[in-house]
Amino acid sequence: MKRNENKQAICFLALLLSGTALADSFTLSSADITHGEFMSKAQEYQGFGCEGGNLSPQLSWSGAPEGTEAFAITAYDPDAPTGSGWWHWQIINIPKNTTELPAGAGDLSKNLFPEGSVQISNDYGVTGFGGACPPQGHGVHRYQFTIHALSTMLELxxxxxxxxxxxxxxAHSLASSTIEALYKRD
Structure with a gap:
């Protein structure tokens, strides 16, 4: 009986580790932003006293888990002095065969986002991407660009x-991966 229990424990451990390895294989990368480093003026908002390029960064991802039916991307500043952070970008229902968004895909007028995807109004009140614009002198803010593998298309x-x-x-995220870039205005 003891030998059978050991086999079961080894099988359970192998299954657990393989699941962790699968979750760890879903990765987000970018040619424009880097985890832990400052974004360029190209990703700064244009408005609210900011004069940047308001350009959403290039993003690519790989290793989506089995069962992925769509993707969503969010850009969020948890350091905004609002009490609830600041949504800079949310794009949902990115088709499951998509693995990259080019720079500028958050600008609706450029029509660079995948057909069928939906961009949500950001906290500036504009649909699409709204770049970084922390209050002047407020210090370093973190900008979390996250890709989510979704189990279903979202109905909102x-x-x-x-x-x-x-x-x-x-509620429908199977896995996610984040690049946390930085920005500040002195």
Missing amino acids: PENASGALTGYMIN
Whole structure:
């Protein structure tokens, strides 16, 4: 009996480790932003006293888990002095065969985002990407660009809030990967 229990424990451990390895294989990368480093002026917002390029960064991902039906990308500043952070970008229902968004895909007028995907109104009140614009002298802010592998396409009302969108993304996320870039204005 003891030998059988050992086999079961080894099988369980192997299954657990393989699941962890699969989750760890889902990765996000970018030619424009780097984890732990400052973003360029190209990713700064244009408005609210900021004069950047308001350009969403190039993003690519690989290693999506089995069962992925769509992707969502979010860009969020947890350091914004709002009490609830700041949604800079949310794009949902990116087709499951997509593995990259070019720089500028967050600008609706450029039409660079995948057909069928939906961009949500950001906390600036504009649909699409809204770049970094921390208050002057507020110090370093973190900008979390996250890719989510979704178990289903999301159905949201036309004017869904950032909070509702975030809730639905997290409720259907099979795996995620984040690049946390930095920005500040002196």
